[in-house]
Amino acid sequence: MKSTTFDQPAKDAAAPAVLRSSRASFGAFVRRPEMGSLIGLVAVFAFFGVFGGENFMSSGGAASWLNVASELGIIALPVGLLMIAGHLDLSVGSVLPASSMTVAIVSGYNHAPMIVGILAALGLGLAVGFVNGVLVIRTKLPSFVVTLATLFAVAGLTLGLSVILTGSTSVALRSPPAAKLLLGDYVGGKFQVSLFWWLAVVVIVGFLLNYSRYGNWILAMGGDAVSARNAGIPTDRLTISLFMGSGLCAAFVGMAQAILYNSAQVAAGQSFIFNSIIAVVIGGVLLTGGYGSVVGIVLGTLTFSIVNQGIFYTGFDANWASLIIGILLLLAVLMNNTFRNMALSYAPRKKVRVQP
Amino acid sequence: MKTPILKLTAINKSFGPIDVLHDINLEVHPGEVLCLLGDNGAGKSTLIKVLSGVHTPTSGTLEMNGAAVSFSSPREASNYGIATVHQFGGTFPLMTIGRSFFVGVEPTKSWGPFSIFDRAKANAIAVTAVRDMGITRIDDGDRLVGGLSGGERQSLAIARAVHFGAKVLILDEPTAALGVKQATHVLRIVNEAKRRGLAVIFITHQVMHAMAVGDHFAVLIRGAVAADFRKGEKTREEITDLMAGGETMANLEAEIEAHQATHDGHAPQANA
Numbered sequence: 001m002k003s004t005t006f007d008q009p010a011k012d013a014a015a016p017a018v019l020r021s022s023r024a025s026f027g028a029f030v031r032r033p034e035m036g037s038l039i040g041l042v043a044v045f046a047f048f049g050v051f052g053g054e055n056f057m058s059s060g061g062a063a064s065w066l067n068v069a070s071e072l073g074i075i076a077l078p079v080g081l082l083m084i085a086g087h088l089d090l091s092v093g094s095v096l097p098a099s100s101m102t103v104a105i106v107s108g109y110n111h112a113p114m115i116v117g118i119l120a121a122l123g124l125g126l127a128v129g130f131v132n133g134v135l136v137i138r139t140k141l142p143s144f145v146v147t148l149a150t151l152f153a154v155a156g157l158t159l160g161l162s163v164i165l166t167g168s169t170s171v172a173l174r175s176p177p178a179a180k181l182l183l184g185d186y187v188g189g190k191f192q193v194s195l196f197w198w199l200a201v202v203v204i205v206g207f208l209l210n211y212s213r214y215g216n217w218i219l220a221m222g223g224d225a226v227s228a229r230n231a232g233i234p235t236d237r238l239t240i241s242l243f244m245g246s247g248l249c250a251a252f253v254g255m256a257q258a259i260l261y262n263s264a265q266v267a268a269g270q271s272f273i274f275n276s277i278i279a280v281v282i283g284g285v286l287l288t289g290g291y292g293s294v295v296g297i298v299l300g301t302l303t304f305s306i307v308n309q310g311i312f313y314t315g316f317d318a319n320w321a322s323l324i325i326g327i328l329l330l331l332a333v334l335m336n337n338t339f340r341n342m343a344l345s346y347a348p349r350k351k352v353r354v355q356p
Numbered sequence: 357m358k359t360p361i362l363k364l365t366a367i368n369k370s371f372g373p374i375d376v377l378h379d380i381n382l383e384v385h386p387g388e389v390l391c392l393l394g395d396n397g398a399g400k401s402t403l404i405k406v407l408s409g410v411h412t413p414t415s416g417t418l419e420m421n422g423a424a425v426s427f428s429s430p431r432e433a434s435n436y437g438i439a440t441v442h443q444f445g446g447t448f449p450l451m452t453i454g455r456s457f458f459v460g461v462e463p464t465k466s467w468g469p470f471s472i473f474d475r476a477k478a479n480a481i482a483v484t485a486v487r488d489m490g491i492t493r494i495d496d497g498d499r500l501v502g503g504l505s506g507g508e509r510q511s512l513a514i515a516r517a518v519h520f521g522a523k524v525l526i527l528d529e530p531t532a533a534l535g536v537k538q539a540t541h542v543l544r545i546v547n548e549a550k551r552r553g554l555a556v557i558f559i560t561h562q563v564m565h566a567m568a569v570g571d572h573f574a575v576l577i578r579g580a581v582a583a584d585f586r587k588g589e590k591t592r593e594e595i596t597d598l599m600a601g602g603e604t605m606a607n608l609e610a611e612i613e614a615h616q617a618t619h620d621g622h623a624p625q626a627n628a
Contacts, residue, residue: 213462216451216459219450220451220460223449224448227448228459229431230431232431232460232461290450343503344450344500
């Protein structure tokens, strides 16, 4: 591609000098897409800080919601990327227990080396993601339907195969110390090591979305898949890769849970289907794609986890947590719409007319 | 006479039994604006889609600079330097100006072992390109495309096509959704593209806009070129009349009356 414009002298010599960064002013800061989720997080934290008392604010309290956030966050980030690209992945809810069972059956029940079980579990996540991606591309069905189908298919396979292979729906797993230390231990007796893995996923996904060209591809594909393809973006490969990413991360959490709890159950993980979507949507990602940020997803994950765990530190009945989450979700989406419209209407204060 | 950059000879396009384009012959020259006029359903959109690689013609030849070409995809057409800008300009309203300008061709710089998207460079080039085309209100590449006015979005899309070396610029009803003032901005940009030596195909059904920038006019009626003339050869009234059907319309009315007289008052079937 040849540049044809830079050779020409700018009519307005001051033009390049007026380039501004949107981060410079307070107005621009308020218009950042994650502003709505930040306000939500602060409000929720303040609420439970007041009603949850000292226990909620203690390191034990922090650990309880951070641990939940870390597992949810590892899945919510790649699911969020998919949603920005215009897709959904519900199958994470059955990839997680399938991966738990895989590592437990391979390394626990059959006594294969731990690394084999871990690789088999992660491979399973990649494989389900690949199938999701290919099905979405080939059938052109909405990914909601495709991944709903694979959600049930994988759940059925997991249950069926577990019973055939082990005669049981839960399998014990004894991990070697190295695997335990890296994947399923508590730091300081309270904080799960998955927190560090979550940080790693934040860095990787943040890099992909904000600093690599793939981020631009994902945003463009979510905005308009046909135009993106016409612009030369390999949308098919990108779609498959993103589904493999969410499959891999769901499998990672399932595998780490099996190592943490020393056993695997067929029925774990269903809660992650909606929880990941809720975290992503609270985080300001547009459900129809094309808009969202990593910081927002992280804030949404924290908000969700605080509500989910914070309720136990208040005097309220824990049954009310879902009600709060429902209301919060609605408020968050409304607020995010407002902030998105503010971002759209953002214009420089000084209006310059088109040159005559 | 010099070789046209794009030449259509006897282009036909049918979808199954329905003929949409009949024997289209057209020439487009660099530094000229060809205005494609016609009512809704006259085949303008189909013709654009043939030119931009969305549809392949059923028969006929397409030549670029004298050599026969055929496009199997929009990507291939754009590799030949044919860029299409649709009515609403950029299709990524929630992306920033800098990002949407470089979709698919992102500038990168290396950062250790990684190659990272060069946001500052993308923004600077995009803003400069748009300002060079005369839209000076855009000065921040981090603004979202959806926050721009319709005219600004058109201008951004045109600036993008020009920047990436388009030789033939197809503008699909760029002024249809715009107010008078906004439309004037877009027309000014069309002129700027022409001044830079691009061939512009300007699709519209607003004769005023066509007269303002066109060098060469073609009127499409029911899939055929009903008139092909150069600037100054016809008045505005004549063109409007042509677009509305003109003589063909009068013929048609006579035909329908004759048909109704012999068929108990039933109108003839379309495409019969």
